[in-house]
Amino acid sequence: MTSVFGKVAVLLGGASSEREVSLLSGHGVLGALHEKGVDAHAFDPAQRDLWELKREGFERVFIALHGRFGEDGTVQGALETLQIPYTGSGVMASALAMDKWRTKLVWQAVGIPTPRYRVVDETADWMRVVAELGLPLIVKPAREGSTIGITRVTRVDHDELALAFAAAAHHDPLVLVEEFVVGTELTASIVNGRALPLIRIEAPQGNYDYHAKYFSEETKYHCPAGLSDALEQEIRSTCLRAFDIVGCSGWGRVDLMLRDDGSYSLLEVNTSPGMTSHSLVPMAAKQAGMSYADLCLEILRGAHVG
Ligand SMILES: Nc1ncnc2c1ncn2[C@@H]1O[C@H](COP(=O)(O)OP(=O)(O)O)[C@@H](O)[C@H]1O
Ligand SMILES: [Mg+2]
Structure with missing residues (x-):
């Protein structure tokens, strides 16, 4: 199997509390890249030393890790040192986005709304x-x-x-x-400089628990979100700006709350969000006319160092 990307490692699993989801994301990405003819291989940093990437001749890395060690700049730093291009945000933005407090400080400094x-x-x-x-x-x-x-x-x-x-x-x-912001929960997916259609998340009353929210049959996702065109565009561009000001690059997802009066507050930016076939970024991509496999390829295309 050959492709312009050379030998690609999909980093999955890892040592964070989100290991389970990362395995699902990573295997989804791996399957999609194979479908597109990419020479992709699974690589679990919890089981193997990252330095082996260099020794085994990997030319590009798709990071499908979530949470600490994969989303917080540490793995990104190691890949910078190895000089292997990787997907998503760099060291500084990954570390900053991992810290909700400091992210809010940056957003406040440029007038991006975030809850008090x-x-x-x-x-x-x-x-x-x-x-x-x-x-x-x-x-x-x-x-x-x-x-x-x-x-x-x-x-x-x-x-x-x-x-x-x-x-x-x-x-x-x-x-x-x-x-606590009373209203509608939205998420904006960002891929290579573009904000994809917003998704509206309708969780069962008062349900903020992760497993309940993401694995419950009761949670509903709406894409398109059903907002007016003007509000949809305004929120998408604010989210893109919020992503840029934190220094993020490649792809990611911004979570926010919309109040009934049309005002909204940004909660956080995820620099390595879920990538299972049922995850939110793939859902938004689909609405934008991009298949799951095309999305994986598009993200891989954005891989960089420095
Ligand atoms: N200030 C807030 N007002 C209302 N709901 C919130 C607020 N902060 C968090 N939530 C709820 O909790 C969920 C998780 O919060 P978030 O800040 O996105 O952290 P994380 O996703 O990293 O755990 C949100 O998706 C939302 O449902
Ligand atoms: Mg969140």
């Missing part, structure tokens, strides 16, 4: 936080993914707040409390 928040520690004056941000509140670790460690707090109850803090702090000492 406080950084808290175990000495937090909860009554004051509630007075400032209102209820409900979302408590989340700054550097996790897949809704891990996130709690929605609905009452002024010191114990409930302390418990929510402990759940987040278990994953990351850096904990954020955000105002």
Whole structure:
């Protein structure tokens, strides 16, 4: 098998808490690349040393890892050192996007809307936080993914707040409390400089748990999202700007909440989002007329170093 890309490694699995999904993403990508005639091979960094990529003559890497070690700049740094082109954002943007607090600081600096928040520690004056941000509140670790460690707090109850803090702090000492944005959940997929059609996510009432959200039959996805053309375009261009200002490149996904009054707030940017055939970026690509296999090839085409 030959192609312009040479020998390609699909990085999958890895050591993060999102290993399971990464295996699904990676095997999906692998199958699609084979279908397109690419000489692609699975490579699990949890089982093998990354330096073997060089020794085995890999010329390009498709990163299908999620979460820490794969999405946070570390693997990207290793690939930079090896001088092997890889998909997605570089070292700095991957690391920055992994940190929801610092991402918000950058967005705030250029006027990109994001929910009001406080950084808290175990000495937090909860009554004051509630007075400032209102209820409900979302408590989340700054550097996790897949809704891990996130709690929605609905009452002024010191114990409930302390418990929510402990759940987040278990994953990351850096904990954020955000105002809860009531409205519609949207996500914007970005591929090679273009924002694809928005997806509207309709989760069962009050369901923010990852497994429930992504594996439940009850969760519905709407693409097109059903917004007016003007609002759809405005949100897409804000998300593209938000992606660029964090320094992201290649492909990724921006999560946001839209209020009933048409205002919206960006939650985070994912630099290595899910790539199973049922994932959100493939869904948006399909709406834009791009098949799953074409999307994988398009992402691979964007691989770079430096
Ligand atoms: N401030 C908020 N207001 C309303 N819902 C939120 C807020 N923050 C998070 N959520 C909900 O929790 C989910 C996960 O939050 P997010 O910040 O995207 O973290 P991650 O996806 O990395 O776990 C969102 O998709 C949304 O459903
Ligand atoms: Mg998210």
